Amino acid sequence: MNAIAPPRVTSLKVQNYRGLRNVLLSNLTPLTVLLGPNGSGKSTVFDVFAFLSECFTEGIRRPWDRRGRFRELRSRESDGPIVIELKYRERERPRTPLITYHLEIDEQDGRPVVAYEFLRWKRGQWGRPFQFMEYRRGEGAVITGETPEINDRRMPRELSGPDVLAVSTLGMLAENPRVIAFRDFVTSWHLSYLSADAARGNPEAGGQERLSPTGDNLANVIQHLREQHSDRLDEIFGILRRRVPRIEKVQAEALADGRLLLRIKDAPFATPVLSRFASDGTLKMLAYLTLLHDPTPPKLIGIEEPENFLHPRLLPELAEECRAASEGTQLLITSHSPFFVDELRPPEVRVLWRDDDGYTQVQRVSDSAGVNAFVEEGARLGDLWMEGHFRTGDPLVNQGGPSRGSASDPS
Numbered sequence: 132m133n134a135i136a137p138p139r140v141t142s143l144k145v146q147n148y149r150g151l152r153n154v155l156l157s158n159l160t161p162l163t164v165l166l167g168p169n170g171s172g173k174s175t176v177f178d179v180f181a182f183l184s185e186c187f188t189e190g191i192r193r194p195w196d197r198r199g200r201f202r203e204l205r206s207r208e209s210d211g212p213i214v215i216e217l218k219y220r221e222r223e224r225p226r227t228p229l230i231t232y233h234l235e236i237d238e239q240d241g242r243p244v245v246a247y248e249f250l251r252w253k254r255g256q257w258g259r260p261f262q263f264m265e266y267r268r269g270e271g272a273v274i275t276g277e278t279p280e281i282n283d284r285r286m287p288r289e290l291s292g293p294d295v296l297a298v299s300t301l302g303m304l305a306e307n308p309r310v311i312a313f314r315d316f317v318t319s320w321h322l323s324y325l326s327a328d329a330a331r332g333n334p335e336a337g338g339q340e341r342l343s344p345t346g347d348n349l350a351n352v353i354q355h356l357r358e359q360h361s362d363r364l365d366e367i368f369g370i371l372r373r374r375v376p377r378i379e380k381v382q383a384e385a386l387a388d389g390r391l392l393l394r395i396k397d398a399p400f401a402t403p404v405l406s407r408f409a410s411d412g413t414l415k416m417l418a419y420l421t422l423l424h425d426p427t428p429p430k431l432i433g434i435e436e437p438e439n440f441l442h443p444r445l446l447p448e449l450a451e452e453c454r455a456a457s458e459g460t461q462l463l464i465t466s467h468s469p470f471f472v473d474e475l476r477p478p479e480v481r482v483l484w485r486d487d488d489g490y491t492q493v494q495r496v497s498d499s500a501g502v503n504a505f506v507e508e509g510a511r512l513g514d515l516w517m518e519g520h521f522r523t524g525d526p527l528v529n530q531g532g533p534s535r536g537s538a539s540d541p542s
Contacts, residue, residue, distance in 0.1 A: 136223040138316050138430050139461055146214035148182075149175050152206040152490040160479045161457035164472065165465045166516065167483035172491030173465040176483070177433055180463065181322040183215060183234070187299050188318055191236065191243045201238040206490065212237040212246050221312055228252040231260065232298070232313060244268055244293040250310060252279065264301065264310055268293040273307050321429035325418050327411035327440055330393075336385045341425070346418040350393040353381060353421065360426045367420045374420075374448055375413055411440035419449060423456040431461045438468035450474035469513030477502055480512060482521050496521055 140159055145151040150172045156163075165173040178198075185194035198204050205213060212235040221227045235247040248271075251262040263279035265271050269290040276283040290300055301307065302314025322344060329347035338355030339348050356364035368381060381395050395413065419437060434453075438446055450471050453462050466472065472480065477497035486492050496502055496512065499521050506512065515521065 136458075137460055138219055138221050139223050140217055140219045140431065141229065142218045143176075143179065144214070144216040145176070145179055147206045147209045147211060148179055148213050148215070149204060149206060150485065150489070150491045151175055151179070152209060154491055154493055156481060156493060158478070158495075159461075162454055162462045162475070162479050163464070164475055164480050165463070165483055166467070166472065166480060166496075166521075171483040171485055172493075173483055174435065175491065177322065177435060177463065177465055179215060180320060180431070180433055183217075184317055184320045184322060186296060187314060190299070191245070191294050191296065195236075195243045200241070201243075219313075219316070221316075228254040230309065230313065234296075239293070242294060245296060248297050250298065250313060252309065263307065264297060266290065266297040269295060271297060273297070273301050273310060275307055277308050279307065279309060316430050319429050320431040320433070321422070322433040323422060324435055325415055325422075327414045330414045330418050333393075340427070341429070342418065342422050346414075349414070349418050349421065353393070354385075356421075356426075363424060363426050367417075367424050370420055370424075370452070371417055374416055374445055381417060412442055412445070415440050416445065416449070420452065423452050428456065428460040431463065432456070433463045435465050436467060437464060438466060438471055443468070443470045446470040447474045469517050471513070472516055473511040473513035475512050477506055477512065 139161060142155065142157040142159060144155045146153050150170075154172075154176070156176070165176060167173050182194050182198065195204070214233070214235050216231065216233045218229055218231050220229060230250065230252045233247065233249050233251075234245070237244050237246040245266065246268065248264075248266045249262050250264040251260045253260045261279060263274040263276075263283075269292055270287075271290075272285045272287040274280075274283045274285050288301065290297060298310055298314050298317075301310045303311075321341070323342075323346075324344050325346040327346075329345040330349045332347050332350075334348050334351055336354070337351060338358055339351035340355055342348065342352050353364065356367070371381070381393065395417075415437075419434070422432065422434075437449055437453075441449065446468050447470055451474060453464065454474070456462060464471075477499075478495065480496040481493050482496060482499075483491055483493050502512075502515060502520055505515055505520065
């Protein structure tokens with residue numbers, strides 16, 4: 132367990148982003164899981180994090196174009212800009228000021244523009260929020276100082292254009308440590324779309340520190356761990372052998388043509404098999420363990436539907452791995468599996484559904500009537516979900532929800 136906890140996102144507010152016309156997820160936990168039927172908005176929430184991360188690393192234009200621009204990104208029959216606002220703390224132990232990042236993206240002449248962007252912080256429960264960075268369409272200023280105060284020097288800095296993020300630009304300049312820290316925080320996020328087929332590839336040889344979103348460099352990361360963190364790799368293999376008992380070891384072998392070959396050895400056989408002949412479940416479990424046991428983990432990890440290709444009996448154990456990893460990083464997971472949900476706690480689970488107008492609504496499971504009492508008596512969340520106790524998020528029943536018209540988590 133870390134003596135000092137990593138940064139934590141405490142809330143996310145989204146307006147006019149596809150089906151998320153007006154959604155607030157508050158009191159986010161280190162491990163947060165989103166449930167709901169297909170089309171309820173789980174993947175859209177996931178994509179908000181991916182979009183923001185891509186904007187910080189690539190600029191706004193490319194992520195904007197990939198998602199179909201304003202025509203496809205803005206909520207149907209809605210006006211106004213897309214708004215993304217998140218609150219986070221740089222450390223939870225010891226407790227640090229609550230920092231708010233606010234971003235509004237509009238369109239001008241077919242191009243995205245940053246209509247409004249600011250960073251502010253609030254010290255203590257009753258402290259007054261103070262904006263230490265504020266920009267509109269490329270013009271604004273940032274306050275200097277380790278702990279921004281109203282009497283600090285405000286430095287006007289014009290950006291290179293109205294489609295440029297101030298945080299992304301200023302975060303590369305030694306002007307305000309809080310801006311730098313926030314940029315580093317977001318650019319460290321890892322949004323995972325692991326694919327067993329991608330993990331079967333034979334990439335160019337050479338160690339790589341971080342698993343790619345698809346896992347196509349799994350062999351490179353194993354090579355890096357073998358060379359730089361052999362104890363951590365032994366730990367990963369030990370867990371894999373417990374989860375998949377027939378697996379004895381995994382090897383990343385360099386070929387003469389400069390590619391890497393991943394081999395997996397089953398205990399009963401003398402000769403390992405090529406990764407392309409290994410099961411999807413084995414490769415995905417190996418990839419998840421590699422991601423979750425990263426020696427220097429991303430500050431936020433997103434995982435889409437980890438249950439795909441995994442045996443149901445492996446899912447409670449994967450949930451345990453996710454909980455352990457949440458001591459060192461924050462996890463956001465979407466799922467359809469009651470087996471995975473069985474290992475969770477009510478405050479960690481959100482249920483999403485579409486209201487009668489077609490927009491996403493969200494509710495914490497801990498706010499569903501009777502759920503906490505059932506759990507205290509020994510009931511498991513996955514069973515309660517399948518028995519209909521969450522009242523929302525079931526594709527076979529009415530999706531109106533208990534509080535039609537409210538898109539916010541009760542706080």
